[in-house]
Amino acid sequence: MSATDVATVTLEIDGRELTVPKGTPLVLAAAQAGVEIPIFCYEPRLGPAIGACRMCLVEIEGMPKLQAACTMAAGDGMKVHTRSAGAAEGQEAVLEFILLNHPLDCPVCDKGGECPLQDLTYRYGPGNTRFHLNKRTYEKPLAISPLIALDRERCILCYRCTRFSQDVAQDEQLIARERGANSVIATFEEQPYRGRFSGNVIELCPVGALTSTEYRFKARPWEINNIPSVCALCPTGCNTWATVREGGVQRMLSRNHPEVDEGWLCDKGRFAHAHLRAGDRYVQGLVRGPRGLEPAPAEQLAETIARRLRHHATLHGPESIAVVASGEQSNEEAHAWAELVRAAGGGALVSSGRAGAIDWDAIAPYAARIADIDGADLIVVAGERDLGDAAGVVELRVRQAVRGGARLLLAGSGGGDLDHVAGGRIAPGEIADALRAAEQPILIATEPEAVAASAATAHAAGLAAGPGGVIALPEGPNERGLHALGYRDDAATVLSRGEDGTLQMLVVLGDADPLTRFPAGERWEAALQRCESVVASSLFPTPTALWAHVILPATSALEKDGTVTNLEGRTQRLRPVVQAPAGVAPELAVLTAAGRHLGLELEASPSRAFLRVAKAAPLFSGLTWEAIGRLAPLTGARPQAGKAPAAPKATPDANGGGLRAIGRRPLFSGAAVARTERLAFQRSDEIVLARDDALRLGIAAGAAVTVRHAGGTTTGAARLSRTLAPGAVRFAWDGAPVDGPCSVAGSA
């Protein structure tokens, strides 16, 4: 698009002339001119400006009244004054009004020191108040959820929080109640604010009205350190600030990476850091001796690992060794393990338990970026797992695109959170045609089976040329990085080696344990029992750890330096925000020590280890820590599409006309969430039934229901859905995904 295609207007703000695209709000135009216009309610990420707080009043020559700079678009020839006597009078008036009922309890307010109201009062406010009547008082604080406290006296009714709930997350739980001076923020019928993204309202609040219950009264802003990092709890890779005081993470804040998270965080990413301090964390290494697992220093761990690797490689060959990684590891750690195994003589490297090994290289020619969702006209979400469960913040981007006019189709059974904004369901066989017909189609695959099929679908739809393409969600947070580093072996092969006795040494990395997460967990357990050497590396005890000979305590993503690669292939930087417990050595140090026993010179320093990673795979080539920086770019063009990718065999519908259980891991699951008490209320025990099925079975909405399925038994409260496919029964299931026949009984 050439410059002449964009209509522009030229205006003058405080004497500075500038040219901006037509339709630019005056607030943004002023910012471009280096002029600050004070704002409270204006927040472009929440949708069109609403002009509620009136803080941004400015004087425009030729207009009799002051105008709100957020709702007023820049006009050609406009002469705007933001600090004239008239404008200042308006700004002072509004601040005086806002402060009438706002308690001046800044010394004991958590927002104090990082409060826009404080800052703007300092800069624009009247030095005095003429109000000497009683201030409005309310009961406070109100826990609108276990995560969020509401102080209605401090609330200035900017409606940022309700707009987030209603327009961005669309969970429609926060509302304004009553009217006029009695307006208050509330939830419906005092129910807690449940939702994947509720914590964002704390950050959006321009005053201390919505505060985090975990951070209340913890620290003053001038006695904390905010350290930039990225969240490694899912493959989205949202950028974060970790607030640190007294050596501990006190809270997590978003750090807007426009191409990744747009400044949003899910509640898992925001609150689950409590797991760092959980009581059952491994705080020292353990090696099994005559009297069971006994504490072992790092050097002993390294030596044991090296000895056992060499032993099995020499005696039983490379097929006897396998590393199964959950994807929670940094690229540097994963690469060190891979090099270690290779140095010993070789072994299998596994990064995913389902759908065979996913060939990310086959998807690469069709891969879209998260930000490509913005311009999409058609979005197809394939896979039974809810998008928001697999990659929370990506869901917000899809919702935003749908609000902008994109059509959303679900290639699954439905019944999830996107149903009410979706245009309907689409059969898998029709996806390619629908994508081909669209201008900028996006296919999002939420789970391995759908990911495995996505390349063939994208090829059939002709998506190689773009715009648009495939956004495939790995299961593990850093699965993309691990795959690039050679973790490409099929879990099923390793399992069969375990069952026939070939497998002798199994290294299980991470808290996402194959015994509970992989299909056929009981077979994995049997295989484990036959292994002579089991090494488990995790933060917390896992089922595998029961069989382990060596337990290598892990460090959390908030405790290590290194890189992780998100679902797009964007490599971002982790930073050691806090120190690991005293007895926990960095994995890289242990692995480097182990390498020495094998005659391998690894790098214990993350920055030097990254140099080896950068050379190891094309995905990282050319990257340096400087290039990654704080807002990591997505480098590299799409590779040329080669021959048609093979479509996976269609799995036969084992349903047989009966009810089909669909159990998937919810967002609020996993080792970190399980150790964050405050998040417990977010777990839903909903069992979603198609309305007609429920009526046939005589199950009413809200009734207690028991589902018996291949994975076990699930009980919960029935929710009846008009959009869930008939026959499907959907529920949250933390173990390996459940997909098969089931029986459903309502308990009277």
Next chain:
Amino acid sequence: MPEWTPRIEANVLLDFDGELRDIDAYEAYGGYAQLHRAQAGMDAESLIAELGGSGLRGRGGAGFPTGRKASFLAPGSERYLVVNADESEPGSCKDRELLLRTPHALLEGILIVMNVLKLTRAYIYIRGEYLTESEVLEAAIAEARARDYVGAPSGPDGYVPEITVHRGAGAYICGEETALLSSLNGFRGQPSAKPPFPAVSGAFERPTLLNNVETIATIPAIMRRGAEEYKALGTEQSGGTHVMSVSGHVLRPGNYELAMSETMGHLIVELAGGVPDGRGLKAVIPGGASSPILGPEALDLLCAPEALAAAGTMAGSAGVMVIDDATCIVQLALRTAEFYTYESCGKCTPCREGTRWITDTLRRIEDGIAAHAEIDLVLEICDNVEGKCLCPLGDACAMPVRSMIKRFRAEFEAHVDLGSCPLHDSSSLSSLYPQPRSLLPLVTASSA
């Protein structure tokens, strides 16, 4: 229903004798003849020209020329007509009269506009408290439906007009067009910034023509008489007649239809009988509670919007309130401010906070516990509210209060000096504002 019988001065809009609720009576009187004319092939240009030529100005309060408003309606495959029947301005009850007595005039007007502009559907957003009125309206629509005026193909192109009555839930602010549309669309009834204007994105985000009940109900009368004849009844800038509600201290309160060229004096003294009980006229609020107050000189002004605007007030929604000389203006100001404080929607800061502050300060003045400086404080708060809000509600509070202080300042000062309300024994609003206990003379057993 004799209590609503209008005093008809100019037989244009209320061009009949007695009740015309019944469709047979309305048709016998010539009703729906103009609809047939419109259906026979009237195009948008000629309707807009007719409305423009009649000098008809919107009767909802802003007085915007109706023909020009119709010409702004954006093209689109789905377009709506929304009739604003959320009549809530204190002092105004003209639309209620029309809804009860001549619902078919409104329906005919709606159907004319819909047929000519080919609008998808009409919504009548009626004030929630108007229960009987909505029942009458629904019954009239059922009658019109039985005659195939509604819900059946009309005209050669098979166009089917539909009308839906939507009852509000009791918010004054929903009379403001963007708040009305927000409420109609299923959201909280709060105003929003313009643009987008309703003519581009209104009901269900489609182009929407939004008019007041009286405006639409006048259209058949204009077509019957012809634009020129209608216009000649009024002034150069404001054509025709209008219905004015007179309340307060007059002998015969009620709704009166009269020509725009008549004076307020004619309305108040001759039609409504003037101030009773030998009292003097102290003030006139000419256009509903939000219009700035006038003194007795109001009697010499024309009723037309431009004449009232020239006098520093506004015709608003034609709710004329007459105030006698026994009335306490501080109480009147307080009552006015209380209303707008109660009805402020809470969306924008100056209105939400300012109206309450004005009310609380006025109450202190009325109670006799305020300092002199607080009178000027009220004026300053009014300045900080007016022109700084998202919608006109804040102005609607600030303008009348300011005008009352400016015109009757001595009375406010007297409250402060006296430490109580000097007119408390005579003012008809006093029952709302009992004096603080400590200021009442003490009556003890020994003194009795």
